[in-house]
Amino acid sequence: MMTALNPETDAPVTGDVIFQARGLVKVYGRVVALDDCDLDLQRGEVLCVIGDNGAGKSSLIKCLSGAIVPDEGTMTLDGETVTFRRPQDAQEAGVETVYQNLAVSPALDIASNMYLGREIRRRGPLGSLFRMLDTKKMKEQSEGSLKNLGISTLQNVSQAVETLSGGQRQAVAVARAAAFGSKVLILDEPTAALGVRESAQVLKLVKDLRAQGMSIILISHNMPHVFEVADRIHVQRLGRRVATISPKTHSMSEAVAIMTGASAGDVSEMLGEGEK
Amino acid sequence: MDRQTPVQRFQQLLHRYPALGPAMVLVVAIIVFTLLNTRFVSPSNLSLITQQVAVVGGLAVGQTIIILTAGIDLSVGAIMVLSSLVMAKTAVSSGLPGPLALLLGLVVGAAAGLLNGLLVTKLNLPPFIATLGTLSIFTALALLYSSGQSVRGQNMPGLLTWTGNTFSFGGFQFTWGVLIMLLLYVVFGFALSRTAWGRHVYAVGDDSEAARLAGISVNRVLLSVYLAAGVVFAITAWILIGRIDSASPNAGADANLDSITAVVIGGTSLFGGRGTVWGSLIGALIVGVFRNGLSLAGYDVLYQTLAVGVLVILAVAVDQWIRKGRA
Numbered sequence: 001m002m003t004a005l006n007p008e009t010d011a012p013v014t015g016d017v018i019f020q021a022r023g024l025v026k027v028y029g030r031v032v033a034l035d036d037c038d039l040d041l042q043r044g045e046v047l048c049v050i051g052d053n054g055a056g057k058s059s060l061i062k063c064l065s066g067a068i069v070p071d072e073g074t075m076t077l078d079g080e081t082v083t084f085r086r087p088q089d090a091q092e093a094g095v096e097t098v099y100q101n102l103a104v105s106p107a108l109d110i111a112s113n114m115y116l117g118r119e120i121r122r123r124g125p126l127g128s129l130f131r132m133l134d135t136k137k138m139k140e141q142s143e144g145s146l147k148n149l150g151i152s153t154l155q156n157v158s159q160a161v162e163t164l165s166g167g168q169r170q171a172v173a174v175a176r177a178a179a180f181g182s183k184v185l186i187l188d189e190p191t192a193a194l195g196v197r198e199s200a201q202v203l204k205l206v207k208d209l210r211a212q213g214m215s216i217i218l219i220s221h222n223m224p225h226v227f228e229v230a231d232r233i234h235v236q237r238l239g240r241r242v243a244t245i246s247p248k249t250h251s252m253s254e255a256v257a258i259m260t261g262a263s264a265g266d267v268s269e270m271l272g273e274g275e276k
Numbered sequence: 277m278d279r280q281t282p283v284q285r286f287q288q289l290l291h292r293y294p295a296l297g298p299a300m301v302l303v304v305a306i307i308v309f310t311l312l313n314t315r316f317v318s319p320s321n322l323s324l325i326t327q328q329v330a331v332v333g334g335l336a337v338g339q340t341i342i343i344l345t346a347g348i349d350l351s352v353g354a355i356m357v358l359s360s361l362v363m364a365k366t367a368v369s370s371g372l373p374g375p376l377a378l379l380l381g382l383v384v385g386a387a388a389g390l391l392n393g394l395l396v397t398k399l400n401l402p403p404f405i406a407t408l409g410t411l412s413i414f415t416a417l418a419l420l421y422s423s424g425q426s427v428r429g430q431n432m433p434g435l436l437t438w439t440g441n442t443f444s445f446g447g448f449q450f451t452w453g454v455l456i457m458l459l460l461y462v463v464f465g466f467a468l469s470r471t472a473w474g475r476h477v478y479a480v481g482d483d484s485e486a487a488r489l490a491g492i493s494v495n496r497v498l499l500s501v502y503l504a505a506g507v508v509f510a511i512t513a514w515i516l517i518g519r520i521d522s523a524s525p526n527a528g529a530d531a532n533l534d535s536i537t538a539v540v541i542g543g544t545s546l547f548g549g550r551g552t553v554w555g556s557l558i559g560a561l562i563v564g565v566f567r568n569g570l571s572l573a574g575y576d577v578l579y580q581t582l583a584v585g586v587l588v589i590l591a592v593a594v595d596q597w598i599r600k601g602r603a
Contacts, residue, residue: 088491103489105479107549112475117491119472131471160292 011232011246015042017076018215019064019095019184024073026059033059034070035239039217041184046206046216048226050259051236057219058188060236064217065097065186066090078183096181098173100189106162110154111135111142113161114176145179150208153201167198171205178209185209186217191225203229223252235259291598294543295555298591301541302562309569316572323449329564331356331519334457334512335535336542336556337464338389338505343539344468345481345501346548347403351392352509352535353528354414359385360513361418363436364427364523374433382510388414389506396502397495411532418525429521439518453515460508464553477501481548537584538563541591545599562587 019041026034034056041047051057062068064075066084075082077093084090090097104113115138121127122134142157151171154164161169170190177185187206191199199222206229210216220226226233227247235243235258243258256262280288290297309316335352342349363381366372372380388410395406429437439453468474476497479487484494517523542559544551566587567580 087489091491097489099489103483103486105482105486105490105549107482108475108478116475116479116487119475121472130466131473133470133472133475135470163288 011244011249013040013042015045017041018043018078019217020076021060021064022074022076024060024063024070024075026056026063026068026070032239034063034073037073037236037240039064039234039241040244041215041217042232043215044210044213045231046210046218046229047232047234048230049217049219049234049236050221050223050226050255052259055236055259056239057236059239061097061186061188061217061219064090065095067097091180094181094183095186096177096184097186098170098177098188098190100192104161104169104173104176107160109158109160110146110164110172111139111157113172114138114142114145114157114179116176118180142175142179146175148212149175149178149205151175151205165198166194167201170194170198170202174202174205174209178214181214184215184217186219188219189221190218191220191222199225223255226255227252237261287598290543290594294545294551294598295558296543297594298541298543298555298558298562301587302558302565305562305565305569309565309573312569312573316569319447320449321568321572325561325564325568326448326454327451327519328568329560330451330453330457331512331516332531332534332538332563333557333560334460334515335509335531336538336560337457337460337553338508338512339535339539340542340544340551340553340556341464341468341477341501342403342505343481343536343544343546344477344548344551345498346484346546347396347481347498347501348407348536348546349392349403349502349505350407350532351388351411351414352505353531354411354418355385355388355506355509356513356516356531357523357525357528358388358414358418358421358513359510360517360523360527361422361427361525363513364432364517365422367433367436368427368431374435377433378435378514381513382507385506385508385510385513386503387506389502389504389509390499392506393499393502397498422523422525424525426522426524426526429517432517432523436514436517437521439515440521441518451518453518456511456515460511461553461557464504464508468553473497473500478549481550483549534563537588540595541587543591543595545595546592547599559591 017040021037021039024034024037037056037060039060049057049060059068063070066087066089069085077095082093105116120134120138122132126132139157146154153168154171161172174187174190190202194202203225206216206218218229230247233245233247233255234241235245235255237259245255315321335356339349339352359381362384363377366380367374367377392407392410395401396403439456440451442449442451468477476487476492479490479492480494480497488494516527520527538560539556540546541562542555544555563584566583570580570583571577
């Protein structure tokens with residue numbers, strides 16, 4: 001089993017890279033969260049990011065979504081170098097993130113949540129002078145986006161989000177991101193809080209989005225979920241990418257082995273340690 | 277969803293329309309008090325109730341938007357009293373014309389609200405503590421500025437006491453102060469339900485972290501809420517001057533808790549994110565109707581206070597019950 005794995009050629013970048021990070025470093029005091037970390041997301045693929053606790057998954061995702069600013073490193077989106085100082089910067093550039101804790105407002109209805117922070121105002125003086133919202137248009141467009149995504153479990157966009165199940169709420173959060181994310185969608189542990197059936201709904205949604213050409217980064221702890229949807233798997237360990245593998249050529253146990261360091265992605269370093 | 281019992285359906289209905297419960301209480305109260313004493317529904321008595329409710333009703337508008345953000349303002353009465361004294365004293369002692377004195381009072385109210393907002397957003401103080409502090413500060417400022425003396429309405433420019441003047445409408449005698457209060461409800465009812473600002477107020481009160489991640493500037497929303505509330509309290513100061521025909525440093529003693537009472541009875545949740553200004557208007561009316569009706573029915577004033585206390589506890593208990601009903 002201990003064949004030398006080359007992290008870069010194992011599941012090589014074959015297509016067009018839409019989102020790329022090079023040499024990201026993030027240090028919190030003495031803790032090195034990201035240590036020269038790279039990432040490549042190809043256009044139209046689902047790239048799953050796995051890693052043990054403390055491997056730097058969250059820090060990596062936060063850098064990509066603008067929630068934190070890396071100390072060093074560069075990011076390229078669609079060929080252009082980008083710098084995200086706040087989440088809004090990433091959103092404006094076309095990178096939308098669905099956070100683990102579900103950033104939705106329970107008391108507001110689905111349409112209001114979809115357009116929270118980017119409401120549409122009415123045309124004419126009602127909108128410009130009285131700042132009146134175009135609730136009808138927001139409802140129609142919300143219904144349209146949900147329909148386009150093939151989300152059939154949400155019938156009434158006037159329904160308050162708190163009346164929805166966990167999976168439906170997740171669907172709202174994903175739909176919201178997908179409706180505005182023109183280039184890249186980042187999903188942080190989208191199935192962590194969900195039951196079996198609801199997880200299946202969310203995973204189907206992820207596949208549907210890929211079928212529509214969306215490029216997706218998905219962070220998950222759940223190996224069966226990862227292997228169900230991933231085109232490629234980015235394995236994060238000790239603050240850097242140690243391998244990018246394909247679910248077609250690797251098994252779950254191999255992925256876990258690389259993730260935990262039981263077998264080597266970064267082979268020479270790991271073997272060197274083992275022999276001492 | 278599974279089959280629901282009628283109780284569950286009722287619970288969800290209340291959850292959807294938080295002002296529904298208070299509205300039913302108001303209707304029942306009006307019927308009961310009419311049965312106890314038919315004079316209760318006479319136009320003159322109903323007009324009186326609206327006048328008695330105008331001040332607390334006005335304050336409740338500002339209190340509602342603050343409570344919707346999961347905050348609370350204990351300094352509402354003090355801001356109102358300070359603003360009313362600034363209006364009255366600058367007009368009477370400094371001889372400023374009425375409109376200018378009014379404007380100055382509004383500016384003071386806005387500044388006081390802004391101070392509360394800055395304490396909450398910049399110093400990250402819990403609203404309860406921040407406004408507990410400013411309650412003392414504004415009360416002391418009002419007493420120092422007025423030397424503890426009232427200013428009588430007859431000495432003031434007509435504009436300041438205009439809110440106490442009445443006009444007839446369909447057999448009812450309303451004061452202009454009542455009309456201004458209703459206007460505040462229309463303005464903020466519209467802003468909360470029909471503008472992006474309103475959505476953001478609910479979102480911040482509901483889950484401020486979720487609002488932040490959705491791209492809302494939480495601190496800016498909070499600051500605007502406290503500032504707007506300050507202006508509302510100053511406008512209520514104008515209503516107060518007309519109502520008691522004077523500006524007195526001792527006028528706002530019960531106003532803080534009364535405004536919170538109206539908001540809470542009106543179905544707005546102290547946890548934020550749920551409720552309407554219209555509920556608060558109904559809440560203020562319920563308190564007014566209970567006080568007036570009990571007194572017409574010949575009950576001692578202490579029973580009125582007792583009744584209001586029971587109402588508050590019932591209202592919050594119902595709120596807790598509704599929140600449990602979240603599906």
